[in-house]
């Protein structure tokens with residue numbers, strides 16, 4: 123029972139009981155990998171039925187969880203919308219329950235062969251990356267009315283948020299920030315793969331070169347001027363998508379950042395994630411939006427210095443590595 127209570131609260135368990143038509147004693151609750159949010163999530167089974175449950179736990183959040191509740195609602199509404207226009211890329215079934223605190227969807231469990239991380243085998247990884255890039259490209263053409271954009275809060279924000287982020291300028295202006303960053307990379311470095319170690323080294327060198335940092339700042343600001351006319355998930359990472367290598371099916375989840383963004387934004391964020399995971403992204407370098415990569419550098423650098431969201435999570439390390447990967451890829455475009 124105790125493990126149950128840790129994964130989901132009573133509210134979510136009640137919703138699950140109703141959904142599965144089971145008793146509490148029949149429920150099997152298992153944890154899932156991935157995710158950087160403070161939401162609770164688990165797979166819940168009764169008999170031969172399994173569902174995925176994600177819950178906003180207002181007790182661990184500031185502002186009574188208002189922000190996260192709005193995100194959960196958006197996740198739900200965008201999924202519903204995409205079920206009509208691109209059903210192949212989203213969960214077949216989704217329900218917002220528990221007074222808006224509990225999102226329940228079809229299970230795409232790793233036990234059933236779904237991959238929530240890049241595959242180890244090279245040929246599968248190639249199919250995986252190609253499938254995601256094709257989906258992201260197709261999703262870019264999603265045309266929605268102004269009313270829908272307004273209603274689902276799909277207004278563009280990526281180019282300005284990233285391009286006009288003052289992170290890189292803070293890094294340029296403040297020696298203290300540069301020192302902190304270098305210290306962080308030094309701590310991070312020993313635990314990384316060879317390729318990421320090299321990227322961390324390169325980033326530490328960059329932090330000592332003001333002319334090159336200034337050049338990146340200029341390129342980042344150009345990103346803010348790109349037209350934002352492509353629909354994007356805006357958080358395309360391996361922990362937000364499931365791929366089934368046997369069938370080639372692909373499901374994207376966690377739509378709360380969805381928005382109109384510059385062309386290639388989805389491909390760029392995904393390829394940064396792939397490269398960070400050690401995948402060779404050489405075949406897809408032309409898909410990268412170089413100005414977005416430049417914007418990523420400062421954006422992720424300053425965020426990596428913030429305190430962790432919750433004790434022991436690796437969000438800040440992920441951000442530090444993302445900055446280093448973005449810089450490495452920028453050099454290769």
Ligand SMILES: Nc1ncnc2c1ncn2[C@@H]1O[C@H](COP(=O)(O)OP(=O)(O)O)[C@@H](O)[C@H]1O
Pocket residue numbers: 154155156157158159160161163165174176213227228229230231232238360361362363375376
């Ligand atoms: N439908 C699902 N079936 C199985 N596992 C899922 C499903 N949706 C999400 N997950 C698992 O939960 C993790 C986090 O889900 P996500 O919706 O991205 O939540 P968060 O908002 O916490 O990032 C995913 O990385 C995956 O491991």
Ligand SMILES: [Mg+2]
Pocket residue numbers: 157158361362376
């Ligand atoms: Mg997620």
